[in-house]
Amino acid sequence: MNYRKLGRTGFSVSEISLGTWQVGGKWGDPFSHANADKILNTAVDAGINFIDTADVYGDGESEKAVGRLVRSRSERLFVATKCGRRLQPHTAEAYQPAVLRQFVEDSLRNMQLETIDLIQLHCPPTEVYYRPEIFGEFDRLREEGKIQHLGVSIEKVEEGLKAIEFPNVTTVQLIFNMFRQRPPELLFKEAARRNIGLIVRVPLASGLLTGKFSPQTHFSADDHRNFNRHGEAFDKGETFSGVDYETGLAAVEELKHVFGPQTPLAAQALRWILMFDEVSCVIPGASRPEQILSNLQAAELPALSAEQMQAVREIYDEKIKPMVHYSW
Template sequence: MNYRVLGKTGFNVSEVSLGTWQVGGRWGEPFNEQTAEAIIHSAIDAGVNFIDTADVYSDGLSEAAVAKVVKSRSEEVFIATKCGRQIQPHVSEGYTPESITNYVEGSLRNMKLDTLDLIQLHCPPTQVYTRPEIFETFDRLKEQGKIRNLGVSVELVDEALMAMRFPNVTTVQVIFNMFRLKPTEQLFPAAKENNIGLIVRVPLASGLLTGKMSHQTTFNAQDHRAFNRHGEAFDKGETFSGVDFDLGLEAVEELKELFPGEEPLAAWALRWVLMFTEVSTVIPGASRPEQVTSNLAAAALPALSQEQMEGVRSIYDRYIKPTVHQQW
């Protein structure tokens, strides 16, 4: 495993880490504590020392499972969690110093911890990034010893740039993959200049970039890939990176030609993310331990050639860019 510095946190984190949106059960299926613990143990066994969770993942069960396993291990493992998505309706007015403090304290209870390594605002409405009192709340929480670092998880590049104006923001979590290249234009240079750690989520575009899907693929009715393709429940960019499913499949066929051989497209898609030195860590999810193993194998692949990098860009420009580039 290779490690990179997570911006101003100073944490030296595994370049391929673990996201836990679906840990312990696929979307629409019940949480399974034994499966969750097996996934987390397998990640740490392989050198992962950064795990991302959130208070809304399985109603706090994900947070609890992550902390339980981490506390049972001797290795130093950093836990990042998120807050704010419990607010309903999810509007800026629901974000107050009191509500934020309550959510942080709730995560501490879920994980039976005294201090959170990294707390991230969980894709709040854009207006929240114009409210200094919300960001100042985290300064007080740090003074109280309840958090070590503040980060933001964003939908829009502009939101990330707004967040960086607050000096206590140490990390930005953003969607970045072969079908979402916009962050490279302004966000990556700004993150480098401001020493902001970049955490990449949805690196496989909700499974599109595994190369295993087809026009016949179906999804559980409770799976966001079935019900959120047009943003019915939350930002549609979280589902297939906002790319039309059929169009995405066409682009994937060209990507497969660019990356022939035995290694799956998913591994190359993850290795592609790591080609960007501004990225601190990428956090693919897993619903079983074997997926952790295959995700981590990507880090050992050779660097992509200039021809392959240019090929990915060309496929993006022809298939994806016209419909999604300016949306996020």
């Protein structure tokens, strides 16, 4: 495993880490603590030391599983969780310092930990990034020892640029993959200048970039890849990175020709992300332990060639850019 600095946190984190949205099972399935324990321990055994969760994943069950992992292992594990999405309705007005403080304390109870390494605002409405009192509350939580660092999880590049103006924001979590190529144009440069850690989520575009989907692939009724394709439940960009499914499939076929059949496309897609030095870590999810080991193949691959990088960019420019580039 290779490790990179997570910005100003100083944490040395595994460049391939773990996101736990579906760690208890596939999307839509009931949370399974037995399965979660297998996935989490497989990850740590393989050298992963950064785990990203949220209070809404499995309605707190993911946090409980992550806390159990940390308490059971001797390795130094870094835990990132998120707060804000429990607000109903999820509006800018609902974001209040006292409410966010309560969410942090609830997460500490879920995980049975004394402090959270990294707490992240969980894709709040854009207006929240213009309210200093929200960010100031996390300074107080840090002084009390309840958190170590503050980060943000964003939908839009503009939100990240605004967030890192606050001096206590140390990380930005964002969607970045072969189908979402806008961030390097400005956000990556500003993050590097300010020593901000970049955590990449949705690296495989909700599975599209595994190359395993087809027009006949069925997603269950409770799977966001079925019910959120047009943003019915949350931001459309979280599902297939905002790419139309059929267009995405066509682009994937072209990507397969670029890389050939020797290595799974998923591993090449992860390796593509790691070609960007500004990225601290990428957090693919896993619904079973074998997916952890599959994802880790990316760390062993050689660097992509200039020709491969250019080919990926050309496929993006031709097929994907018009539908996503200026929306997020």
